[in-house]
Amino acid sequence: xxxxxxxxxxxxxxxxxxxxxxxxxxxxxxxxxxxxxxxxxxxxxxxxxxxxxxxxxxxxxxxxxxxxxxxxxxxxxxxxxxxxxxxxxxxxxxxxxxxxxxxxxxxxxxxxxxxxxxxxxxxxxxxxxxxxxxxxxxxxxxxxxxxxxxxxxxxxxxxxxxxxxxxxxxxxxxxxxxxxxxxxxxxxxxxxxxxxxxxxxxxxxxxxxxxxxxxxxxxxxxxxxxxxxxxxxxxxxxxxxxxxxx
Amino acid sequence: xxxxxxxxxxxxxxxxxxxxxxxxxxxxxxxxxxxxxxxxxxxxxxxxxxxxxxxxxxxxxxxxxxxxxxxxxxxxxxxxxxxxxxxxxxxxxxxxxxxxxxxxxxxxxxxxxxxxxxxxxxxxxxxxxxxxxxxxxxxxxxxxxxxxxxxxxxxxxxxxxxxxxxxxxxxxxxxxxxxxxxxxxxxxxxxxxxxxxxxxxxxxxxxxxxxxxxxxxxxxxxxxxxxxxxxxxxxxxxxxxxxxxxxxxxxxxxxxxxxxxxxxxxxxxxxxxxxxxxxxxxxxxxxxxxxxxxxxxxxxxxxxxxxxxxxxxxxxxxxxxxxx
Numbered sequence: 186x187x188x189x190x191x192x193x194x195x196x197x198x199x200x201x202x203x204x205x206x207x208x209x210x211x212x213x214x215x216x217x218x219x220x221x222x223x224x225x226x227x228x229x230x231x232x233x234x235x236x237x238x239x240x241x242x243x244x245x246x247x248x249x250x251x252x253x254x255x256x257x258x259x260x261x262x263x264x265x266x267x268x269x270x271x272x273x274x275x276x277x278x279x280x281x282x283x284x285x286x287x288x289x290x291x292x293x294x295x296x297x298x299x300x301x302x303x304x305x306x307x308x309x310x311x312x313x314x315x316x317x318x319x320x321x322x323x324x325x326x327x328x329x330x331x332x333x334x335x336x337x338x339x340x341x342x343x344x345x346x347x348x349x350x351x352x353x354x355x356x357x358x359x360x361x362x363x364x365x366x367x368x369x370x371x372x373x374x375x376x377x378x379x380x381x382x383x384x385x386x387x388x389x390x391x392x393x394x395x396x397x398x399x400x401x402x403x404x405x406x407x408x409x410x411x412x413x414x415x416x417x418x419x420x421x422x423x424x425x426x427x428x429x430x431x
Numbered sequence: 432x433x434x435x436x437x438x439x440x441x442x443x444x445x446x447x448x449x450x451x452x453x454x455x456x457x458x459x460x461x462x463x464x465x466x467x468x469x470x471x472x473x474x475x476x477x478x479x480x481x482x483x484x485x486x487x488x489x490x491x492x493x494x495x496x497x498x499x500x501x502x503x504x505x506x507x508x509x510x511x512x513x514x515x516x517x518x519x520x521x522x523x524x525x526x527x528x529x530x531x532x533x534x535x536x537x538x539x540x541x542x543x544x545x546x547x548x549x550x551x552x553x554x555x556x557x558x559x560x561x562x563x564x565x566x567x568x569x570x571x572x573x574x575x576x577x578x579x580x581x582x583x584x585x586x587x588x589x590x591x592x593x594x595x596x597x598x599x600x601x602x603x604x605x606x607x608x609x610x611x612x613x614x615x616x617x618x619x620x621x622x623x624x625x626x627x628x629x630x631x632x633x634x635x636x637x638x639x640x641x642x643x644x645x646x647x648x649x650x651x652x653x654x655x656x657x658x659x660x661x662x663x664x665x666x667x668x669x670x671x672x673x674x675x676x677x678x679x680x681x682x683x684x685x686x687x688x689x690x691x692x693x694x695x696x697x698x699x700x701x702x703x704x705x706x707x708x709x710x711x712x713x714x715x716x717x718x719x720x721x722x723x724x725x726x727x728x729x730x731x732x733x734x735x736x737x738x739x740x741x742x743x744x745x746x747x748x749x750x751x752x753x754x755x
Contacts, residue, residue: 235635237635256637257634257635257636257637258637261637267635269632269635273629273631273632273635273636274629274632275624275625275628275629275632275633275695276628276629276695277624277627277628277695277696278621278624278625278628282621282625286621286625286633286636286638287622287636287637287638289618289621291618294616297612297616297617298617299616299617300616300617300618300621
């Protein structure tokens with residue numbers, strides 16, 4: 186089932202054409218690996234899907250409906266979650282507060298509504314248990330390792346029951362041992378029927394989890410095929426431009 | 432992966448240290464002077480701490496969200512002059528004049544916030560301009576003379592005592608409770624910390640960073656207007672020269688209280704202690720008979736030391752994630 190459909194998306198910043206007529210679909214329970222060199226337009230595409238930018242032309246369909254996101258909240262409300270490369274965490278808040286940021290659990294306290302920290306910590310514990318992470322919910326994120334930070338960032342997507350999860354370089358900032366953990370988590374998301382879009386430079390990681398590979402070069406989509414019909418060598422050639430299209 | 436006890440963190444240590452310092456300073460002044468340990472003197476310390484404190488709590492939020500407002504002193508003076516002027520020159524009733532001045536106060540913060548978020552001018556610059564302009568305008572419009580007001584009920588209530596404690600101190604404590612509550616238990620508080628911790632992340636996750644900043648700046652200028660009115664009650668006139676150097680006291684109290692000038696870190700309880708600390712030092716030095724000019728030097732040195740300690744703590748706190 187197609188969850189997200191991008192139709193002829195173009196985006197220009199002044200004279201710079203960041204995306205040029207990109208069409209792409211994303212199905213439920215599918216992992217799409219999006220690859221490309223620096224400046225190829227990967228991040229721009231993610232930011233358009235996430236509602237950070239508005240496309241210059243083209244349209245986005247979400248569950249067969251045309252949607253327009255004017256801010257990230259619009260996209261999140263639909264069920265599109267992004268885990269950014271820099272993880273977008275607030276170092277000065279606890280892991281639990283980070284997971285629940287903008288979606289805090291509240292309770293009535295007289296006429297006031299106050300944040301229910303205990304419940305948030307409890308739920309975060311459950312989430313970390315599911316992720317098999319030893320992250321402590323009441324600890325501040327500043328003290329945490331790369332893997333723990335990743336767990337916090339992914340915890341957000343667990344919380345929201347997302348339908349589409351966009352992962353921007355999920356394995357770039359963590360140690361080799363933890364890469365396997367993250368890849369397992371991606372497979373878990375897929376098994377739950379979530380559509381996953383993963384952007385990465387790390388070819389082995391992409392091929393380890395992706396069903397389909399798409400390659401962007403200078404804003405143009407030059408490849409969109411099943412992962413098993415492709416190979417790291419072909420993708421490298423597509424990224425560098427040694428191969429025009431595939 | 433060592434598990435740490437979340438109850439003991441560095442901000443608690445900072446506040447504990449400050450509390451100990453406060454007690455030491457109190458003992459030193461108490462043992463070396465005759466009149467320091469008197470009820471009358473404690474009320475005097477509380478009173479001066481209260482005017483600073485009322486503004487220091489919203490200022491804590493401003494600093495946490497990575498902004499600053501240095502126009503506090505002139506803003507207090509102008510609010511007082513404006514308030515007294517409305518009553519004396521235009522015959523407006525006290526409550527009405529207060530409402531106008533408070534709305535004006537909020538507007539001022541809104542203006543600073545809009546300039547910051549829409550024109551990207553640092554708040555330091557905008558409030559520096561206001562610092563000069565508000566003082567100048569207050570002096571010009573009053574010719575440097577006090578604008579006298581006469582209502583005794585107003586003066587005795589807001590300038591006097593309530594149940595043996597200065598009314599301003601009650602107001603300061605209420606302000607503290609509000610800001611402590613907001614910072615510890617509300618979504619608004621969490622959002623302010625989030626904006627200070629990582630503005631980019633806060634924005635990408637859907638927090639309206641601009642509104643958060645505007646709100647904290649409005650709170651500070653609103654409470655500056657409150658203090659302006661309270662000063663009028665104290666000295667029975669709107670005075671263009673009150674609040675000289677008050678921005679210094681307010682920001683110093685907040686930073687001594689453990690709030691980082693770079694944002695993200697800070698707590699209302701720390702600010703409360705910082706406010707008391709600054710007021711006590713100012714008062715104690717007078718009891719020691721130190722020349723008022725030198726008094727400022729000594730306070731400068733003490734605040735410098737406190738900030739060095741604080742910034743070292745916050746440096747350690749900000750030294751980034753560990754790799755496991």
